[in-house]
Amino acid sequence: MSALGALLWIPQASLIAAAVYQVALGNGASAIVLHALGFVALGVLRSTLDAWATRRLFRDARVAVSALRERAAAALASRSPLDVSRPASGQAASVIGEQAEALVPWLTRYSPARWRVMLVPPVIAVAVGVHTWAAALILIAAAPLIPVFMALIGWRAKAASEAQLGELGRMNGLLLDRLRGLTTLRALGAVPSTAQRVRNHAESLRVGTMQVLRIAFLSSAVLELFAALGIALTAVYVGFHLLGELTFGAWGDTLTLSEGLFILLLAPAFFEPLRDLSAAWHDRAAGEAARDAITQLIGGDAGLVGGGHTGPSALCNTPADTYARGRTPAISLRNVTVNQYGDAPPLHFADIDIHAGQHVALWGSSGSGKTLLLSLMAGLVKAGSGTVTIGGAMLRDDTAGALRQCMAWMGQKPHVFAASVSSNVSLGQPDVSPEQVQHALQAVGLMDAVQHGVSRSVGEGGLGLSGGEVIRLALARAAVRPGADILLIDEPTAHLDNDTAQRVIAALQQMAIGRTLVVATHDPRLARHMDRVVNVDAEVLP
Structure with missing residues (x-):
């Protein structure tokens, strides 16, 4: 025109x-x-x-x-x-x-x-x-x-x-x-x-x-x-x-x-x-x-299994009274090989079976592949070969979004936003009420440590909180997540003193009741409280 x-x-x-x-x-x-x-x-x-x-x-x-x-x-x-x-x-x-x-x-x-x-x-x-x-x-x-x-x-x-x-x-x-x-x-x-x-x-x-x-x-x-x-x-x-x-x-x-x-x-x-x-x-x-x-x-290559959400999963939102009957999701890895990012060689992991409701520690030294194995279970990295099964459903692009609704993930360096404690726990989820936030903070033992209540503001990166409080705040995020029957936690006690680590371990045990817990650690204090310890030593492929 x-x-x-x-x-x-x-x-x-x-x-x-x-x-x-x-x-x-x-x-x-x-x-x-x-x-x-x-x-x-x-x-x-x-x-x-x-x-x-x-x-x-x-x-x-x-x-x-x-x-x-x-x-x-x-x-x-x-x-x-x-x-x-x-x-x-x-x-x-x-x-x-x-x-x-x-x-x-x-x-x-x-x-x-x-x-x-x-x-x-x-x-x-x-x-x-x-x-x-x-x-x-x-x-x-x-x-x-x-x-x-x-x-x-x-x-x-x-x-x-x-x-x-x-x-x-x-x-x-x-x-x-x-x-x-x-x-x-x-x-x-x-x-x-x-x-x-x-x-x-x-x-x-x-x-x-x-x-x-x-x-x-x-x-x-x-x-x-x-x-x-x-x-x-x-x-x-x-x-x-x-x-x-x-x-x-x-x-x-x-x-x-x-x-x-x-x-x-x-x-x-x-x-x-x-x-x-x-x-x-x-x-x-x-x-x-x-x-x-x-x-x-x-x-760019997505690298994430199933980038989109595919809808609710039948495994999520399991009533608490059915956990003891083994209806929480189990995890199974078979013949899994992972292509690492960058020029690092691919790794091969031994087969692993984690029963429903079991608390498992992935044990190994730094660089042994614990974080990578935990990321495989969450679908944060794609398996080059082999299968990852969650609750009987294979983790694929078309199922990952639904299966993640059953998971809560905490990495080694959880990020804290410049906002209130309540906002940092709920992360803007509309179905999380203030009462649920308070209950989650109490479950991880952080309610007494947070002065001025959940409305207290914290700085970017956790300014105003100690290292242990940042970890427990991240655990509260996992605790408040609706339907999170699987907890995947990476090195929650790393670089913490003994008293702080014990508080974090107690908070983790409390929130993991009735849930499947997989924690990557090389801390014997935490490993002693798990039902089972799995030694991780990935095989480096040529």
Whole structure:
């Protein structure tokens, strides 16, 4: 529609030229009334088409960008937390939040400008060529020079935009990471060196941004140069032709004043779509760079078994009085091989059977594969071969979402958000009531330790809580999870003193009553309280 609106300038230019010709002949205002009315009517129609096209393009662009953001967020959510190739949080947030906005100008400005370039100049060249082939030839000869030089500049512009957006993402990731560890940096006296590194990244970003702007200004200068030359040559030809100095180029007789004015009015319009394309050329470079960055987020290997939720499982929400009869899910691993992330060799695990309601400790030294085995049970890593069975159901992409509703997971480094204790326990689950939160805190022995009740605010990363309190807060999350019949806990007592570890062990025993518990540990204090200890020593495959 925007291209159609631009083409309406051709009849408008014809009406202006005809009106001026009538005035030159000495006719009164009555002779140009129809021309004026026609010009106004076409102007209103052109403005309406432009406004409608702009509004629709913007709406479609916002829908497309929102869809890409949803896909990128879903792709990140389906990535395993053990995947070392996952982008940093700051970098991913920069791509989804900031860089994705570069797609809007690309879709609303560059794409329509490209269509106008493909349609409007050829039609204007034909309209001019009807009166004079010489003027049409001048326009046609000047037009190809613009896209050729724009393409040459565009290659460099895209590379510069990609480098700038990459540097922006790295800087955001660095800044977020350093802010999270600000307390540690202060304790180690590393704040000045960190500030210098951030300053270096900011300087690199400034240099990259200025480089992109220089290329944008260069592309505009190239366009204006060739467009001005084309218009000037056309005006020179028409002027000398009307003066009788140039007698060639017209079909038969010489051009009339009306035809000359018509050609002069169309010459700037011939280059206008190219001007729009030049103005949107930087938008194209930035948009394509942003598109590639989002595509990388979307196209990464999920690594997580069954990224989507497939609905409730029949194993979940088992009544408490049936736990003793063995209706909690059992876990079985058969001939499982895992391809580790990075360049590490694959590992093979011995067969394991964990009975329903049993409390099992995965025992082994650091690096023996305990965390990886626990992650297999949760579907956080995919088995290269073999099977993992939960409650008689094989863990696959189509069942993982439902089976996870029966699980509660706690990693080695649980994250605490800057929010209230209650919010950190419920994690925004609408079916978790304040009473359930308090009950979970009491179950893990944290209620007495939390001053000012569950509404107490804690800082990002657990600021204001001790290491043991952070662990028990994470255990409360698992305790409050509805239908969590399987507890998968990774190193809950690591780096804790004896008294704190005993409190964590007591809290873990209390919340695991009637549930299947699998805990990865190399702490003999915790292993003694388990029903069974499984020695983990994964075999490294060649």
